[in-house]
Amino acid sequence: MIGEHVIVGYSSDPGGREALALGATITQVTGGELTVATIYPPGSPGLAVEAQANLAHAAEELGPAPAEYITYESRGAGRGLSVLASRIRADLIVVGSTDGGQHGRIAIGSTSNHLLHLSSEAVMVAPAQYAPSDGPGRLTLAYVHRPQCDAAVERMAQAALRLGVTLRLITFDLRTEDQVKLRDDLALAVRLAWESTGIEAESEVAEGHDVAAAMADVEWLPGELLVCAASEDAQPHRVFLGELAMKMLRASPCPVTVLPRGFS
Incomplete structure (x- = not known):
């Protein structure tokens, strides 16, 4: 962790x-x-x-x-x-x-x-004018169905279990994707978290015409931490944010962690 x-x-x-x-x-x-x-x-x-x-x-x-x-x-x-x-x-x-x-x-x-x-x-x-809370209130992982995110699901489930906090998996519907497929992929990720740790992860689809609107569509708790996996374009064991994740980071109301590719 x-x-x-x-x-x-x-x-x-x-x-x-x-x-x-x-x-x-x-x-x-x-x-x-x-x-x-x-x-x-x-x-x-x-x-x-x-x-x-x-x-x-x-x-x-x-x-x-x-x-x-x-x-x-x-x-x-x-x-x-x-x-x-x-x-x-x-x-x-x-x-x-x-x-x-x-x-x-x-x-x-x-x-x-x-x-x-x-x-x-x-x-x-950390966001501008960040004020510390008592500790993480929830871990939220931005999920897209790809190997880097699937690996991150398991790692964040383990982290949530160790910290004693809820894990939320969130995916973004920007009205350009197949909604049924997005929800099916998210359900598979929830199952992966359960099979790897026994954690029942929350899941949510954030909807909006752009990333900022989608981020505003969901609730963010005090002490929330948002986690993103590195882009598939990242070199092994390196951080690299794609365009979508960078927009997400700029719109986030809470601290954001980006994992390097191959994080273990």
Whole structure:
């Protein structure tokens, strides 16, 4: 299950603080390790000192919560976080939305964009002005009938069982697909969750003329986490979001996790 070792990409802006709050919440629930990292460019002694100061602020915000604090030199924050995550064997990278994002929605910046297309680890993005809850209220998996999603059904069913929360499988009807087939595929996914873990997953079809309308068509609980599988176009063991999933992420009112292809 993801969350055994979480690395947070921290900066002194609101997105960095929201990522820190989300990462801390995840590790509190999973009992995993927490690493807080600030990336700075090479050949910049002043920015290296500033990165250390940022981590001191992060430590103040976390208080007594156990965490490791690391500054890391890299030409790009996204690349730096990905390399560092691999080196310390983190299984989840948490980042925040870029400045200026709509309240309660995810705004993609250069760091998250890099991670969502190249990371070897799962990536979680916090919405703008994210406020932590007591823990996950429900896991929702965006489902499309394809191998990556079928594998994710089993993994998320195991995670829901371990966390003691409900699993919801949701598929999108954008009025361009065969509705009967969509519901049949969803029923098979519910059966897969049951056969692999004994969990009775909820299922729901989100309807709308576009992704944003479909996302608004369903209820989102406090503490909800939305999970997406990587695109079939992703390289093995890499994250890569397709066009539909990217639209879903931008319209999500809750944190979104993207799994790398072949996640286990």
